[in-house]
Amino acid sequence: MNQEISIQINDFSLADEITLLEQNNASDGAIVTFTGRVRNHNNGMDVSGLTLEHYPGMTEKSLAKIINTAKTRWNIGRVKVIHRIGELDIGEQIVFVGVTSKHRHDAFAANEFIMDFLKVQAPFWKKERTEQGEAWLDAKATDDAKAQKW
Amino acid sequence: MINVVFFAALREQLECSELSVSSKNITTVADLKNQLANKNEQWQTLFNNTSLLIAVNHEMVDNEQLLKSGDEVAFFPPVTGG
Numbered sequence: 001m002n003q004e005i006s007i008q009i010n011d012f013s014l015a016d017e018i019t020l021l022e023q024n025n026a027s028d029g030a031i032v033t034f035t036g037r038v039r040n041h042n043n044g045m046d047v048s049g050l051t052l053e054h055y056p057g058m059t060e061k062s063l064a065k066i067i068n069t070a071k072t073r074w075n076i077g078r079v080k081v082i083h084r085i086g087e088l089d090i091g092e093q094i095v096f097v098g099v100t101s102k103h104r105h106d107a108f109a110a111n112e113f114i115m116d117f118l119k120v121q122a123p124f125w126k127k128e129r130t131e132q133g134e135a136w137l138d139a140k141a142t143d144d145a146k147a148q149k150w
Numbered sequence: 151m152i153n154v155v156f157f158a159a160l161r162e163q164l165e166c167s168e169l170s171v172s173s174k175n176i177t178t179v180a181d182l183k184n185q186l187a188n189k190n191e192q193w194q195t196l197f198n199n200t201s202l203l204i205a206v207n208h209e210m211v212d213n214e215q216l217l218k219s220g221d222e223v224a225f226f227p228p229v230t231g232g
Contacts, residue, residue, distance in 0.1 A: 053157060055157055124229055125158035136230075137230040139228030
């Protein structure tokens, strides 16, 4: 099993993840983490929660490929990507990306790169619960543009 | 046989998450799409949607991708994770 990737229903602890990135890793001076959470609004509508679906098997492969590409482009140490699936409420954590490196530039860039490609390549789909009922989210053109700039 | 799986909005619109198709007469993803589209008008509309993404054995591919018996082909809408 790939220790760098976790697709899980349960929540995660930011503090625990940072500890895992730091432990026995004295050579890396930089840790950059990103956490994505469920917003209470989208496209002007109140959102009460989300359901996240994914494609088991492909999701892990797709994320491994993104992480490996980041490792060839930047001098980075440890990487951890967590993505939750199933039913999530407002304010809950959805996604975590943590990257360590000797100096900050590599960790900053690699973290953003992994997140930008996760958005457009990893097979996850969000369904929103709103007052008007449930609806699958549409992909955003701005996300494609962000990934293309790399 | 080719194993075909559908996800998210597409799975709900088709009212189908998985099916098996004989690999006879199917050379490419485009051939498979045409065969699925023949089922009825709704399936035709959904499989003619050019934003539909395709993966074969967990790798993103395009319509020209060659298929063989035992392949898993997935069709799904643009992804929205993160």
